[in-house]
């Protein structure tokens with residue numbers, strides 16, 4: 204840390220006051236003011252000189268600066284136009300940082316990545332995400348199959364718990380499976396509220412998604428697989444048989460649904476929350492086969 208780091212309480216306050224910046228809660232603006240935490244995030248993402256980084260929501264540049272000190276290039280998407288002149292000033296010592304004034308959910312991230320980075324380059328997404336859109340942002344990044352090694356992001360602790368959860372736990376659900384289909388998920392560390400201004404109402408954690416070379420299960424029709432997974436958790440307390448009958452009720456009799464589940468080697472009385480991804484994949488292929496026969 205140096206006196207000049209953006210992420211100190213004093214410098215952050217000075218920047219915000221000088222530019223007359225007021226936080227927009229609706230944009231999930233909670234800025235980091237602790238360089239120690241920032242360095243731990245950059246460490247968790249294993250950013251080195253050969254890494255290219257994609258950041259979402261640079262704010263006034265707290266994390267961007269620490270990334271820029273280690274990475275050879277940083278490209279950051281920021282939705283709030285009021286932050287652009289601030290970033291121009293705070294990040295002026297780092298010419299290898301590019302800020303794009305766009306909503307990441309609307310941006311063609313894949314094209315930006317292919318235009319800015321070389322094929323086969325070591326790439327990572329690192330961000331302190333706006334909490335109101337964490338899931339859509341993560342699902343967009345995962346589903347687009349960006350050529351990144353990992354996604355290391357600050358999220359609400361509860362979301363990190365849900366994403367990293369395994370079968371048989373209360374946090375396990377369709378989000379866990381959706382994320383774990385694309386990546387190995389774990390929580391690198393938890394973060395106290397005191398390192399943000401303004402302080403959020405929720406606890407936070409650093410979620411680390413290490414992108415898989417290929418999904419852990421073979422699925423013919425991904426859309427059907429994810430639809431079935433969501434349907435299995437539609438009513439968490441109900442059995443698989445009940446949730447599946449509700450979902451396929453228009454096409455299959457309850458007895459047929461029961462048979463398909465049994466043929467997949469699964470007890471129809473189990474609940475969705477006890478099923479492993481392999482079992483969901485087996486169910487998905489059996490149901491899709493059975494429906495095709497109709």
Ligand code: SAM
Nearest residue numbers: 233234235260261262265282283306307331333
């Ligand atoms: N990285 C900064 C830090 O750690 O201090 C700020 C993090 S703050 C939690 C989230 C940032 O994301 C804000 O700067 C906010 O304006 C920006 N943001 C919110 N929604 C966005 C979106 N859809 N696309 C891009 N940036 C967004």
